[in-house]
Amino acid sequence: MPAHFHNPVATYFGSGSLSQITALTAGQKVALVTFPEARGLGLIKQVEDLLGERLVYVFEDVQPNPDVNQLRSVYEHFWQHAEHCDVVFALGGGSAIDTAKALIVGTESGHFDELLALLAQGNPFTPAHCKTLIAAPTTAGTGSEVTPWATIWDSAQKKKYSLHLECTWPKAAIVDPDLMLTVPAGVTVSTGLDALSHALESIWNVNANPISDTFAVSAIEEVFLCLPALRKNLHSQELRSRMALAALKAGMAFSNTKTALAHSISYEMTLRHGLPHGIACSFSLPYVLGLAWGRDHERDRVLQRVFGPDLAKAQNHLQNFLQSLEVKTEFSDYGVSDTEAREMVEYALQGARGKNFIGARAA
Known part of the structure; x- marks a missing residue:
C-alpha cells in the first residue's frame, strides 16, 4: 500500500525562533495562554515586547x-472577554497547548458544557466558531504543537475526553530550545519520556508508515543518547x-499514527x-514492547x-534506561496489584x- 503522510503545521525550529510570533500574527489580535x-x-514580558498592543488577553x-x-470558568471568561481576538498563542507544555485547543473551539452558547456534550458523543462536529492557534512548547516532549489532539480530564468522574477537529491543528509551531533552559530535572525527564513513548507508540501502531517510522527511529535514538546527559547538564x-x-520528530511521527497501548494504560494510571x-x-514501555514483538514482521524490522x-535484550535495555532515570517499571511499584494491572491492560x-496497537486484534 502507498504510504500517506500529512502534517499541515508550519514549523519553526531553533534558538531565537520565538521572534517568529511577530510576523505570524501581523495585523491580528492575540490572546496568550500560558502557565503560572x-x-x-x-x-510573558518577551511576548509583550514582541506583540505590543496586539496582545489583548493573557x-x-x-x-x-x-x-x-477549571476549564469551565476559563472557557466562558475567554469567550466573554477575548471573543474579538484572532489568534490564540499557547506558550508552555502540553497542558497549556491542550488548554488553548479547548479554548479556540467556540460553541453557539459560549458555554463549556455544550462543548463537553459534543465531546461526550464521540462524533465529529463542526464548531460554531474557531480561533487560529499557534503553539510554542516550553518542554521537550509534548508534541502537541504539531498534532490536533487535546486531552481534557474529568478527575471527579474518572473520565477523559479527546478533542480532535480540523481547526485544532495549530497553524504554526515555534520550537525554540531557549524556552526550555529553565525546565527542572524532573520535568525534563518526564517530558522527554513522553517523547520516547510517542515515538515507540507510533512504531507498534496499525497506522504506521515508512515516513512516520523515519521520524520515530531518529527520535528514539536521540532520546536514548541525549536525555541522560541533559539530566546531568x-x-x-x-x-x-x-x-x-x-x-519534535516524535510529535511528527505520532501526528500521523496517534498513540497506542502505553498511552491508553497511562490514562487510567493518571x-x-x-x-x-x-x-x-x-x-x-518494556512490557508493551514484549506484547508488540512478533506481532508483525515489518514492525519487528523497525523495532530491531x-x-x-533479541527481545530479552531489547526489554532489558529499555528497562535499564528508564531505571537509570529513576523511573520504576512495574505496575506494583505504583501500588497496582497483578489483578488490577491485568484488568487495566484489558480495558486499555x-x-x-x-x-x-498492533497486538490489539490478537488480544
Whole structure:
C-alpha cells in the first residue's frame, strides 16, 4: 500500500525562533495562554515586547492535566472577554497547548458544557466558531504543537475526553530550545519520556508508515543518547536543542499514527493513581514492547533497527534506561496489584488508543 503522510503545521525550529510570533500574527489580535511560572521566568514580558498592543488577553493560570472543573470558568471568561481576538498563542507544555485547543473551539452558547456534550458523543462536529492557534512548547516532549489532539480530564468522574477537529491543528509551531533552559530535572525527564513513548507508540501502531517510522527511529535514538546527559547538564543549550528536535520528530511521527497501548494504560494510571503523564505513559514501555514483538514482521524490522534482534535484550535495555532515570517499571511499584494491572491492560486495549496497537486484534 502507498504510504500517506500529512502534517499541515508550519514549523519553526531553533534558538531565537520565538521572534517568529511577530510576523505570524501581523495585523491580528492575540490572546496568550500560558502557565503560572511564565511571568516570573520573563516569558510573558518577551511576548509583550514582541506583540505590543496586539496582545489583548493573557491567561496565565494553566494547571497540569486541564480538568473540566477549571476549564469551565476559563472557557466562558475567554469567550466573554477575548471573543474579538484572532489568534490564540499557547506558550508552555502540553497542558497549556491542550488548554488553548479547548479554548479556540467556540460553541453557539459560549458555554463549556455544550462543548463537553459534543465531546461526550464521540462524533465529529463542526464548531460554531474557531480561533487560529499557534503553539510554542516550553518542554521537550509534548508534541502537541504539531498534532490536533487535546486531552481534557474529568478527575471527579474518572473520565477523559479527546478533542480532535480540523481547526485544532495549530497553524504554526515555534520550537525554540531557549524556552526550555529553565525546565527542572524532573520535568525534563518526564517530558522527554513522553517523547520516547510517542515515538515507540507510533512504531507498534496499525497506522504506521515508512515516513512516520523515519521520524520515530531518529527520535528514539536521540532520546536514548541525549536525555541522560541533559539530566546531568540542564543548562546545556546544545543538549536542550537536541532534545527539542527529538521531541519534535516524535510529535511528527505520532501526528500521523496517534498513540497506542502505553498511552491508553497511562490514562487510567493518571486518573486512578495520580501519575504524571510522562511517567504514566513510559513506565510500561518494556512490557508493551514484549506484547508488540512478533506481532508483525515489518514492525519487528523497525523495532530491531533500534534494539537489535533479541527481545530479552531489547526489554532489558529499555528497562535499564528508564531505571537509570529513576523511573520504576512495574505496575506494583505504583501500588497496582497483578489483578488490577491485568484488568487495566484489558480495558486499555478496548480504548480508542489501545485499538491502534498492533497486538490489539490478537488480544
